[in-house]
Structures are given as C-alpha cells and as structure tokens.
Amino acid sequence: MIELNHVSKMYGNVVGVNDLTLRIPRGAYGLIGPNGSGKTTLINLLIGHFRPTLGSLQVLGTTPTSDRRLLRRIGLCPASDVLYPNVSALEWVRYQVRLHGISRRECKSLAEEALETVGMTSAMHRPMGTYSLGMRQRTKIAQAIAHQPELLILDEPYNGLDPVGRNDMTQLLKQWTRSGRGLIFASHVLQEIESVTASFLLLHGGRILASGTAQEIESILTDTPQEVFIKGRDAAKLIHRLADVDWVDALQLNHGKNELRVSLREPAEFYGRIASWIRDDNLAIDQLQTPDGNIEAVFESILRRHRGETS
8 A cells, every 4th residue: 555665754954754664555554653753744745745855655556746646546634724714515525526537516426425424414505614623624534535535644633523523533434444445544642543443653753663453562562661550459469479580670569459560571471470370379369450452552662662761
C-alpha cells in the first residue's frame, strides 16, 4: 500500500521527517506520535502535497507528485478546518466529489450517501457556518469517503466529536477496515488508535521508532522494562523470591491494598517464573496486572529506550 525509501523532508534547517524506510501492506494502521512528531508532514508526503527533500516513496504503486490521478484513489480528512460558512454540507461534499472527475448526477448521490453514513442527513442543506465543531468534523469525514477511495487518510479525525460521535466514528472506521480498504489514522491519543486497529506506526522526532501488529506489541512489551502489580493476601510473600534476582529494579509494597509493585528490567524472566512461584509457595494471589495490549505502555517504553534511559 505504501513504500518509503530513505525519505526525508526538510524545512530549511528543520527536519520534518528523517530517513524513513518502510513497506506497509494493505490494511489499517494507526500513526501515533505527540504533537510535532512529523505525522502531518508524512501525510502531506503521501498525498503528494510535499515532495521529499531526499529519498522516494510510492502510494498504491505510484509516485504521488508525478501521478495526480492517485488523488482519486485516496480520501483525506485533514486536521485543519477547511469548510465554507455560507455553503451547505451537501453542496460542499458534492463539489469535492466532482473534482475527482465524477459525473454531476453521480456526485449528488455519492454526497448524500456519505453524509447519511456520518449522520448528517438532517442538517446537510443548512449552511456549514451554523454547524458545531462536531458537525463540521462529520462533514469533513463525509467528503473523504464520498468518492469511495481505496485508501483513507485521517489526521486527528476525532477532533470536536462528543462521546456519541466518537463511538459512531469508531464503528465507521471498523466497518471501513473490514471492507478490505486501506486506512492511515493519525492521532496523538493512543486510546483512539486502539479502538480501531492493533497495527501501529510510532513516530517521534520525524522517525519511525517502531511498527507492528497486536502480536508484535506483546513481543515489544516482553522485551522492554515495565511495571507489574501483584494483588492478593499473600502478595508480600513474593518479596523473598523477587529480591534474589538481578532483573528486578525495585519493589514497593502497599500493605493497605495488599499490592506489590514490581519494576522489571527483564519481564520475560518474570513471566516465566511467577506461576510456579505462586503454585510452589501455595500463595493466595487474586490479580496480576500487566500492561499487555496497552499501546501506551509500548509508547513510553520505546521512548525511554530511544532517549537512552534504559538499555
């Protein structure tokens, strides 16, 4: 779906993205990173709005800056507000579809269908200047999907949506991915990514620090330092076991909660022994709380390693 070969984008002396080399098969991917990490720059490269300073890239088998027909195959929802206050949603979405070379008659039906999909049918004839932020966001999503693209690229699509709107958006994106079409979903809020897909690209400082699927996330967690909480009446009785190994950095016991917090340098060693320790010592342990499956734990662990805080 996307191929990057040593791609860098410079703004004078500022690096937007830095030497990205990556092959992404068709599927749904969360592009995760803090503000200023390079997410929007990468999106602009993918749609051909920016030309790489160095390197080359292809999207859906073609070069974005040399083949403008690619835009017919891509749907984009930018982070910026690009709506016109005196124009209705139906007029605006229909015009956006028309720009892709689709007939006038088909444009209207496609625009109406997309606005219905995002829950804007009842308001689609009103001027967009009367819309709330959430309604404007729904309208932007409608124009991104109306021409039925192969690849949907969303930059912070949950901006301005209330809880109902966020749930609706999540269901729409899940349905989109189930249809087999591509999705790149940029956000700095990890929970938004997790609700749609387990495949992620972690961008920081203009570089890809990690990428992977749900299974690879678990592998990353196992190999990176983390904290584990052991809860139960006999949690304190594990201290003598954990104090004798060199892959535990710290232990902290909360007597009131019967909870033991363990800072692990090598989590795989812990997971390989904890069950037998509990069985052999006949301990009453109610809960073992780990960060497995939580992308935020991966994010923090990899950033600590990238900054040199852990080995």
